[in-house]
Amino acid sequence: MKAPSGKGGAAVSIEDVTKVYETASGEDVHALDRINLRIEPGSFVACVGPSGCGKSTLLSLLAGLTEATEGTLRIDDSTVTKPHPKVGVVFQQDLLLYWRTILDNVLLPVEIKRLPRQGYVSRAMALLDQVGLAGFETKYPPELSGGMRQRVAICRALIQEPGLLLMDEPFGALDALTREQMLMDLQAMWMRLGNTVLFITHDIDEAVLLADRVLVMSPRPGRIDLDLSIDLPRPRHPGEVHDVPGFAESIREIRQVFEAKGILRARFEE
Ligand SMILES: Nc1ncnc2c1ncn2[C@@H]1O[C@H](COP(=O)(O)OP(=O)(O)OP(=O)(O)O)[C@@H](O)[C@H]1O
Numbered sequence: 001m002k003a004p005s006g007k008g009g010a011a012v013s014i015e016d017v018t019k020v021y022e023t024a025s026g027e028d029v030h031a032l033d034r035i036n037l038r039i040e041p042g043s044f045v046a047c048v049g050p051s052g053c054g055k056s057t058l059l060s061l062l063a064g065l066t067e068a069t070e071g072t073l074r075i076d077d078s079t080v081t082k083p084h085p086k087v088g089v090v091f092q093q094d095l096l097l098y099w100r101t102i103l104d105n106v107l108l109p110v111e112i113k114r115l116p117r118q119g120y121v122s123r124a125m126a127l128l129d130q131v132g133l134a135g136f137e138t139k140y141p142p143e144l145s146g147g148m149r150q151r152v153a154i155c156r157a158l159i160q161e162p163g164l165l166l167m168d169e170p171f172g173a174l175d176a177l178t179r180e181q182m183l184m185d186l187q188a189m190w191m192r193l194g195n196t197v198l199f200i201t202h203d204i205d206e207a208v209l210l211a212d213r214v215l216v217m218s219p220r221p222g223r224i225d226l227d228l229s230i231d232l233p234r235p236r237h238p239g240e241v242h243d244v245p246g247f248a249e250s251i252r253e254i255r256q257v258f259e260a261k262g263i264l265r266a267r268f269e270e
């Protein structure tokens, strides 16, 4: 299978972006420090880093949900000042509305933007079909498992064919077997669509399995400590990738960054 051509994917450019939160107690929290990053259209970029290093902050800046203290973020040629129509977001929790059917949840962004619903119904059905949820359109979120709900959230993010898909630890709450299935599904979907993906995770294996490029962030204030290309053949299967030459080396390289900062230990200590 070939990697996607990149057509349909948005380009991302982040220039000297710093984010300082002002807390209610008047204290400043320096979340991100002069981040510079360019993402090629159609590439799959994963971002790993310790808890609190600013990963979700970076994602919410790109989603237009938070404002940068300094610097500029661009998606294609437009500067991000508010949520961009070309961007779809998947959060760690599925955030589905329990009183709406699965189909109506997927169509929510269309309704919010007051676009003609009818024009998107067949696309919503096709997306649900692609993630194995054909026949669940008229069910409600509480009738679905966690993995199924997260698939619905992905369909909702994809309904408007976003050139950029932002995913914030989307599989963190899933059991290991469902997560493995979702990793395969996401990879297959991306290979078909060719959109740009920024995928945030705590999991180094997950990052190397999915991405063309892994960004390793330092503890707060977040900076990019390592920008590593992952040039492994696709599709990458979670059960087989450990045997692919280069996989273990990439994992080791990323671990070494964390070990050097004392975030991971290199060996057992008595
Ligand atoms: N709205 C806010 N107001 C004040 N501080 C915030 C706010 N949002 C995040 N922070 C702080 O900014 C820092 C970065 O937070 P962020 O949520 O981006 O981290 P993260 O890397 O996503 O962590 P995790 O892996 O635990 O999700 C943290 O110290 C957090 O407490």
Ligand SMILES: [Mg+2]
Binding pocket: 055, 056, 057, 168
């Ligand atoms: Mg986070």
